[in-house]
Amino acid sequence: xxxPNKHKEPVAPQPExxxxxxxxxxxxxxxxxxxxxxxxxxxxxxxxxPVEKAAEVAAVTEVVVKDAQKLPVGSGVMFKFGAEPCxxxxxxxxxxxxxxxxxxxxxxxxxxxxxxxxxxxxxxGGVYDPETGGxxxxxxxxxxxxxxxxxxxxxxxxxxxx
Amino acid sequence: xxxxxxxxxxxxxxxxxxxxxxHFARKKTVPEHAHSFWYYWGGLSLFFFLVQAFTGILxxxxxxxxxxxxxxxxxxTYEMHFGWLIxxxxxxxxxxxxxxxxxxxxxxxxMKAYRSPREFGWWSGLVLLMVVxxxxxxxxxxxxxxxxxxxxxxxxxxxxxxPIIGPKIAELVRGGLEVNEVTVQRFFAxxxxxxxxxxxVLLGFHxxxxxxxxxxxxxxxxxxxxxxxxxxxxxxNFLMKDLAVWLVALNILAVLAAVFPWELGQPADALKPAxxxxxxxxxxxSQFQVLKVLGxxxxxxxxxxxxxxxxxxxLVLWFLVPLYDTSRESGRRARRVTWxxxxxxxxxxxxxxxxxxVL
Numbered sequence: 001x002x003x004p005n006k007h008k009e010p011v012a013p014q015p016e017x018x019x020x021x022x023x024x025x026x027x028x029x030x031x032x033x034x035x036x037x038x039x040x041x042x043x044x045x046x047x048x049x050p051v052e053k054a055a056e057v058a059a060v061t062e063v064v065v066k067d068a069q070k071l072p073v074g075s076g077v078m079f080k081f082g083a084e085p086c087x088x089x090x091x092x093x094x095x096x097x098x099x100x101x102x103x104x105x106x107x108x109x110x111x112x113x114x115x116x117x118x119x120x121x122x123x124x125g126g127v128y129d130p131e132t133g134g135x136x137x138x139x140x141x142x143x144x145x146x147x148x149x150x151x152x153x154x155x156x157x158x159x160x161x162x
Numbered sequence: 163x164x165x166x167x168x169x170x171x172x173x174x175x176x177x178x179x180x181x182x183x184x185h186f187a188r189k190k191t192v193p194e195h196a197h198s199f200w201y202y203w204g205g206l207s208l209f210f211f212l213v214q215a216f217t218g219i220l221x222x223x224x225x226x227x228x229x230x231x232x233x234x235x236x237x238x239t240y241e242m243h244f245g246w247l248i249x250x251x252x253x254x255x256x257x258x259x260x261x262x263x264x265x266x267x268x269x270x271x272x273m274k275a276y277r278s279p280r281e282f283g284w285w286s287g288l289v290l291l292m293v294v295x296x297x298x299x300x301x302x303x304x305x306x307x308x309x310x311x312x313x314x315x316x317x318x319x320x321x322x323x324x325p326i327i328g329p330k331i332a333e334l335v336r337g338g339l340e341v342n343e344v345t346v347q348r349f350f351a352x353x354x355x356x357x358x359x360x361x362x363v364l365l366g367f368h369x370x371x372x373x374x375x376x377x378x379x380x381x382x383x384x385x386x387x388x389x390x391x392x393x394x395x396x397x398x399n400f401l402m403k404d405l406a407v408w409l410v411a412l413n414i415l416a417v418l419a420a421v422f423p424w425e426l427g428q429p430a431d432a433l434k435p436a437x438x439x440x441x442x443x444x445x446x447x448s449q450f451q452v453l454k455v456l457g458x459x460x461x462x463x464x465x466x467x468x469x470x471x472x473x474x475x476x477l478v479l480w481f482l483v484p485l486y487d488t489s490r491e492s493g494r495r496a497r498r499v500t501w502x503x504x505x506x507x508x509x510x511x512x513x514x515x516x517x518x519x520v521l
Contacts, residue, residue: 043248049242
């Protein structure tokens, strides 16, 4: 009577103990994930705080470039549109163009060279057209992104997002 | 796949000796007995230290020492998402760490775990405790609020009362004649560079000694014959229990930090009088109260000098205990040392409570 039982006992609990082990593992893993999330979420938000602030500042649709109406024909000025450096060029007495100064290749800030009538990026030698922002030569894949010049007032030049 | 993993393991093992490590982990055991509870307090201290390192690095991202110190802590507390929680966790974990370290020290003392061959464990532990106290003192100033300002001012008056060299030491630490931005900058460098480096080395030494000698048995266990003593494997049994205790500690810490957020207070102002009932952190309260009482008995510098002498004599006695309590038998001397520890513990508790009672 006792002999067959002794043989059975070690066999019978095995499938159950495996599933119990899997369950315990899953439960512990789940609790672990909860804890990681409870710690990770505040840390993530804490680290992102300045990014959120910068995004708020960057979310402008219009900027007035102060005193830009006094620019001589042919010259340009750098200004900040939100967080991005931009370039305002006076092409003729009543002709203005405004564009991003962030090179479309790897993000360096480009410079306007009025004597050569071009915009260049010193980092990798990209060249753009100062009137259209089109990429002429070098590595840049796209034209500089354009802004719209809305009006010229006593105060300055009003520039808006395209 | 399995053979691939095995071959990578074999490659790393041949170069790093992983097998020795896992053999050591498998072989390591921890004694189990009526006083096993106290074995967790060293690990708990370590846990709180890790929390401090983690939250400290996070605070470091936005904290600016110098004239902007208070403003930067205000921004952390009120403008950064969850900044208040991270700062509160850092402050609470600091206090809990000091508490855990004290419990750890007294448990080691009463289990007589400082006896041969563990003297260096005791000594490195005491130096670690002192580094922890300096951590607390230097970190307390960093927000540069009213309380921090006066606590540091008063704290530095104590070494300043040491004859001859005292005033120079205080000036050197302060970086001026009064606590100011330069002091904050110095304490900052101390708190985030010097102390962590010193602490890491000492902690490595301390933990290495624990591995080398294993957990000490209290005298009551040592008296039992070897076959009656019980042990549990370190891996995974004790480690799992240790982690469970850490999890409990994490929960307590989270509740304290979230429900009782650490206050920011008012910015330090050298022209404002000290606020009523100003007092140091609880782990300096005992010394604070003893100095106050001695100052009443012996007015002037005499009281402070007597206090400093008293602290130093106690500290030296405490430090040297492995050298005068050496015998393995619980003889008369061993019992006297236990009494000494009890007196020290009770004196600490009474003077601390007394300090709070007369605020």
